[in-house]
Amino acid sequence: MRPTHRFSLAFTIAAALALASCQDKDSEQAAAPPAQPPAQVGIVTTVAEPLPIMNELPGRIAATRISEVRSRATGIVVERVFEQGSMVKEGDVLYRIDPAPFEVQVASAEATLRRAQATQMQARQTADRQEQLRKANVASGQTLENAVATLAQADADVAIAQAGLNTAKLNLQYASVTAPISGRIGRALITEGALVSANGTENLATIQQLDPVYADFTQSATDLIKLRKALKDGALETAPGEARVRLLMDDGKPYAHPGRLLFSEAAVDATTGQVTLRGEFPNPDDDLLPGMYVRVQIEQGVENNAIAIPQQAVQRDASGNSHVYVVKADDTLELRPVTTGRVYEDRWMIQNGLKSGERVVVEGFQKIGQGAKVVATEWKPEGAAPAAETPAAGSTPPADKAATGEAPAAAPSDAGTASGTAAEDKK
Numbered sequence: 001m002r003p004t005h006r007f008s009l010a011f012t013i014a015a016a017l018a019l020a021s022c023q024d025k026d027s028e029q030a031a032a033p034p035a036q037p038p039a040q041v042g043i044v045t046t047v048a049e050p051l052p053i054m055n056e057l058p059g060r061i062a063a064t065r066i067s068e069v070r071s072r073a074t075g076i077v078v079e080r081v082f083e084q085g086s087m088v089k090e091g092d093v094l095y096r097i098d099p100a101p102f103e104v105q106v107a108s109a110e111a112t113l114r115r116a117q118a119t120q121m122q123a124r125q126t127a128d129r130q131e132q133l134r135k136a137n138v139a140s141g142q143t144l145e146n147a148v149a150t151l152a153q154a155d156a157d158v159a160i161a162q163a164g165l166n167t168a169k170l171n172l173q174y175a176s177v178t179a180p181i182s183g184r185i186g187r188a189l190i191t192e193g194a195l196v197s198a199n200g201t202e203n204l205a206t207i208q209q210l211d212p213v214y215a216d217f218t219q220s221a222t223d224l225i226k227l228r229k230a231l232k233d234g235a236l237e238t239a240p241g242e243a244r245v246r247l248l249m250d251d252g253k254p255y256a257h258p259g260r261l262l263f264s265e266a267a268v269d270a271t272t273g274q275v276t277l278r279g280e281f282p283n284p285d286d287d288l289l290p291g292m293y294v295r296v297q298i299e300q301g302v303e304n305n306a307i308a309i310p311q312q313a314v315q316r317d318a319s320g321n322s323h324v325y326v327v328k329a330d331d332t333l334e335l336r337p338v339t340t341g342r343v344y345e346d347r348w349m350i351q352n353g354l355k356s357g358e359r360v361v362v363e364g365f366q367k368i369g370q371g372a373k374v375v376a377t378e379w380k381p382e383g384a385a386p387a388a389e390t391p392a393a394g395s396t397p398p399a400d401k402a403a404t405g406e407a408p409a410a411a412p413s414d415a416g417t418a419s420g421t422a423a424e425d426k427k
Contacts, residue, residue, distance in 0.1 A: 039372065042363035042379030043327055044309060048356040051306040051344050052299045056248070057277075059217025061292040064280070065209035067181045071196035073097055073174035084187045088179045088207060095177040095204060097196065102172035109165035116161040120154035127151040174198075183209035184286070208290060211283045215247060215259065217296040218274035245279040247288075248295035257282045261298065307354050308347040310379075313362045314340060324354070325361035325368065327376045333361070335370045 075097035082094045127147040133139035179185070186206045196202060247255035259281035268275055279296060281288065288294075315323045326334045338353030354360065361368070362379040 038331070038375050039367040040364060040375045040377065041325075041327070041361045041368060043359045043376045044313070044362050044379050046307050046309065046350075046354050046356055046358050046360060048305040048307060050302050050304050051308060051349060052244075053301040053303055054297050054299055054342065054344060055219065055223070057217045057219050057296050057298065059215045059279075059294050059296045061288045061290055061294060062214040062216055063183070063208035063210055063290045064212055064214055065181050065183065067179075067183070067207045068203045069094060069177060069180070069185075069205040069207065070203060071095075071097065071174075071177055071200065072198055073102065073171055074197045074199075075101060075175060075195070077190060077192055077194050077196060080188055080192060082179075082185055082188075082205070084185070086185060088182065088185050090179055090182045092179045093176045094179055094185070095190075097175040097177065099172060099175040102168065102175050105168040106165070106172055109161070109168040113158070113161035113165050116154070116157040120151070120158045123147070123151040123154035177204060179207055181207055181209060183207045210286060210288070210290070212259075212280050213283045213288045213290070214262075215245075215279045215281055215288075215294060215296055216276060217279070217294075217298075218269075218272070218276055221268045221273050221275050224275055244299040245281075246297045247281060248297065250293055255281070255287070255294075257284075303349070305356075307350045307356065308344055309350060309354070309360050310362050311343070311346055311348055313360050314338070314348050315365070325365070326354075327359040327361065327374060331374055331376065333368055333370060333372050333374060 077095050078098050079096040080094070081096065082088055082092070088094070127144075127150070130139055130144040130147040134141060134144045184207065186208070188205055190196065190202065190204050196204070245259040245261050247259065249255060259279045262278045262280050277298070279298070309324070313324055315325070317323065322338050322340050323335050324338050326336050328334055336353055339351040341349040341351045343349070359376055361374075361376075364374075368374060
């Protein structure tokens, strides 16, 4: 074979191989999936702010005043005057005891008093007469002294009789059992016909004062010591005025009326390690009943320069560790571990891991990951349009692209592939 033919054959084979290689590259580019646009996420910018230290503690409702109604006279109950479960006022008659024996005692005491008063009048007249006779030197001094002593004894007998009459009247008054305090009375514990005693221990009824009411709750002594130490070190500040206290009902709903903290005990319960605190709450509608279980929210200080983010921004891994996605300056994501503290309203207070001015992802976690490029928009709370669904200016929403089959990011690559293929065809 001539050298010219050999050279022509080699050139033809090389051209065929180059063309095949170009076609393979073009087919690979045509088969490659289109590049995805950056995911859109809703973010909040952290701000250092003073936030109250709110602790939620278990407690129970107690009446401010409790009175057990007891009889102060002995006798048979003839009438129950009050309606069970109703409101009574101090001094209202609750029971009536048979008054006949006490009326007899009053009548006897009045008679005894009249007799003593008559004796007193006679003794006084005798003493006056003896005094006049002594001045006229008709009677002796001893006779006058005896008359004066008899008058003094008669005065004492009158005082004793008057005290007896007062006692009899008081017993007659005690025959009507009255309410010692104002409040709501419970069920009747005795019925008509029952015998009650002035020295007995039987309880006739119970009255509780329910407006206002107490909420007795407990806190760990360790937590209380930590709070006091933080206040002493200056990490926390004392809330201005009285400590704010609020109630959460058993179903989680907040109670309408705020209360005030009355005191905390100076001793720790040896069996539980808890300190008892007491708050006072108005109860105009009788929504709070003694013995009711409640949750008490108490403000025990203010933390300055606190960082708080929405609860939904905090992600948990399989080990339970907390992380957040932070949008860096180049709009890429960083998965950062954080330490969460207390919950304030609907936000986590972050103890470590974040500082003021950082952008934290709150919405749009479905298509993001460490190092991903994102388009960040400010997150809007519930009731406003979600930030992740708000498209950037001049762009088409991702849902519309999927519906129409368009892939704007891949269009330049497709155009380049088509032009390259046409050029090879011409060759």
